Amino acid sequence: MTLAPQHNYWGHTSPPGIPTVYSLTDSGSIRVLWALEELVGQNALESYNLKAFERSNTTKKAPEAMKEGFRLGKAPILTVSPAATPDEPPTPFVEGRLILQFLADHYAKGIWDSLSPEDQARNIFFQEFAGTTISTLTSLTLTMDMIPEATPWPFKPLVKLLFVPLLSVFKETLVEPFKLLEDTLSDEKPWFGGSRLGLADFCMIFPLDTCVARRYFDAGKYPNIIRWHKTVHELPAYQRAVKKMGGYNDSKI
Ligand SMILES: N[C@@H](CCC(=O)N[C@@H](CS)C(=O)NCC(=O)O)C(=O)O
Numbered sequence: 001m002t003l004a005p006q007h008n009y010w011g012h013t014s015p016p017g018i019p020t021v022y023s024l025t026d027s028g029s030i031r032v033l034w035a036l037e038e039l040v041g042q043n044a045l046e047s048y049n050l051k052a053f054e055r056s057n058t059t060k061k062a063p064e065a066m067k068e069g070f071r072l073g074k075a076p077i078l079t080v081s082p083a084a085t086p087d088e089p090p091t092p093f094v095e096g097r098l099i100l101q102f103l104a105d106h107y108a109k110g111i112w113d114s115l116s117p118e119d120q121a122r123n124i125f126f127q128e129f130a131g132t133t134i135s136t137l138t139s140l141t142l143t144m145d146m147i148p149e150a151t152p153w154p155f156k157p158l159v160k161l162l163f164v165p166l167l168s169v170f171k172e173t174l175v176e177p178f179k180l181l182e183d184t185l186s187d188e189k190p191w192f193g194g195s196r197l198g199l200a201d202f203c204m205i206f207p208l209d210t211c212v213a214r215r216y217f218d219a220g221k222y223p224n225i226i227r228w229h230k231t232v233h234e235l236p237a238y239q240r241a242v243k244k245m246g247g248y249n250d251s252k253i
Pocket residue numbers: 024026027028029060061062063073074075076094095096097253
């Protein structure tokens with residue numbers, strides 16, 4: 001039996017060097033690119049390498065070349081060799097939340113550390129909530145939305161007839177989770193991480209960009225979420241991340 005090589009494990013005694021990120025247009029790479037841009041902007045990281053890939057126009061799939069970074073070839077991927085031996089084969093890190101944790105542990109110099117145990121628990125909870133409840137319900141809603149969009153003309157009206165009611169049903173599943181997000185944010189704690197930006201905020205941006213762009217919730221009823229979203233979009237680091245990704249219309253997952 002051949003064992004799968006270890007990944008997401010920093011098995012070196014020396015610290016990691018300059019990371020390389022594999023990003024894909026219209027994807028959850030935004031979480032990692034935004035975090036990397038924050039690190040560079042705040043002088044916690046000197047630089048990083050970017051391998052920016054584009055989805056296929058027809059299938060929307062990632063190109064095969066992304067498998068160079070990790071065997072599954074899905075974005076985002078972060079690869080890194082030890083700083084002392086940059087020519088060593090790099091270790092791949094995958095799954096956005098875990099890549100963010102690796103960046104926090106090895107590069108962030110405490111800038112994203114929670115300011116209280118309560119904020120720490122909140123930050124962990126909302127990282128999980130973003131990647132499970134919010135992302136799953138957003139993906140299901142998006143699927144109901146995109147099937148009629150992708151259906152060729154003669155079948156489109158019939159498919160729409162079936163999927164438009166389903167889209168409403170799935171949008172409804174987002175209501176209670178969104179009320180929870182809304183009630184979480186306040187003037188004192190404007191971030192999902194609490195009183196300062198935390199990993200939970202990076203995790204939340206991708207599904208919330210989709211929900212805002214596709215109007216999956218009634219913006220008038222969730223002023224705190226809209227304010228959070230606007231604040232993120234005005235951050236120079238977020239804006240640089242969007243540019244570097246080479247294409248992000250906030251509406252694909
Ligand atoms: N579970 C991974 C997501 C991996 C994934 O499915 N990535 C999508 C983009 S968000 C992708 O690479 N899609 C292209 C494809 O499936 O070929 C994470 O949360 O980081």
